[in-house]
Amino acid sequence: MAKRTTTRSVQQKPAHRHGKGRCVAILKKLSAYIDDELPGTLCEELRKHLGACPNCEEFVASLRQTVALCQHQPAPALSQAERARMRNDILRAARPR
Amino acid sequence: MKTPAPAKQPTPASRNEARTAASFDTLYRDHVDQMYRFATRLCGEPEVAKDLVQETFLNAYRGYQTFRGDAQVSTWLYAIAARACSRMRRKRKGAPDRELSLEEFIPTSEGEFRLQIPVDGLSPEEALQNKELRQVLDRAIAKLPKKYRMVLVLRDMEGLSAKEVGSVVGLNERAVKSRLHRARLFVRRELSAQGIAASEPSHNGHPFMQGGR
DSSP states (O other): OOOTTOOOOSSSOOOOOSOHHHHHHHHHHHHHHHTTOSOHHHHHHHHHHHHHOHHHHHHHHHHHHHHHHHHHOOOOOOOHHHHHHHHHHHHHHHSOO | OOOOOOOOOOOHHHHHHHHHHHHHHHHHHHHHHHHHHHHHHHHOSHHHHHHHHHHHHHHHHHTGGGOOSSSOHHHHHHHHHHHHHHHHHHHHTOOOOOOOOGGGGSOOSGGGGSOOSSOTTSOHHHHTTOHHHHHHHHHHHHHSOHHHHHHHIIIIISOOOHHHHHHHHTOOHHHHHHHHHHHHHHHHHHHHTOOOOOOSOOOOOOOTTOOOO
16 A cells, blocks of 8 residues: 555565555455455556555455455364254244143 | 044144144254354354354244245344344343444554465465464454454355345445455454464465465
8 A cells, every 4th residue: 555656676565655545545445356346447446556565465465365264264063962952952942831 | 412522633733833843844954054153153152152043943933934935044044143143142241342444454564464374375274274373263253343243254254145144134235345344354454463373384285365356
């Protein structure tokens, strides 16, 4: 998220210098960007900016990684016995004698 | 004259009950694992998650007649679970939900732009073999204010579309996307604030999240 005049350098990354207003404007669009939901022109504009701003590019990559980790985070499963016990409890509660 | 006792015939009510029980068994068998996964992601604690699953299916059993079939069964169940979860939380009186603003997610130092966790060169599955990373991710999600957590869990973990999430939580798509975005930024910031060492030697897997747009 730096001004477009910033030149990209692999060895020395420029500091994060653009104003807060610009940052929020870019930040706002990033989920739509990674979800492929931005209209073509906006997407192109953002892509150009990312190409010129290594910090922003890293930020987007880290957001993408975050989403991918959430999507793949494993969840615990119930045992067969727990499943059966819970079913019986539900039916007992649903049909009180 | 004594009238003979009528032969015991199933009444319409008992036939209805038998049909409901049979439908319930199918519903339960097909969706209990999904609902437990959802509940665990929302509540964190297994015992609370089991209570939520039971509450969800009990409400589904009682409301089965009202299910009109114009939504997917799973979306209907997610909505029941989401409502049950809000009720359970109100009873526990947790901290009130705070709003997340975009400004708070703007990095202020160089180190905050990338994740401080071992993911480079790994597929998400490979990265998540690291137990510490799984725990850090769980904690980050648990720290989310609950209305943001609900949307993130439904969209990014349960895989519902933004429209489906909207019908579960009663929001329009635009509001869902706005909440989702803030939730993702929150989790990203938590992961970038953590320092986790790689627990295993690197794998020769797919590069982590290369390509895209």
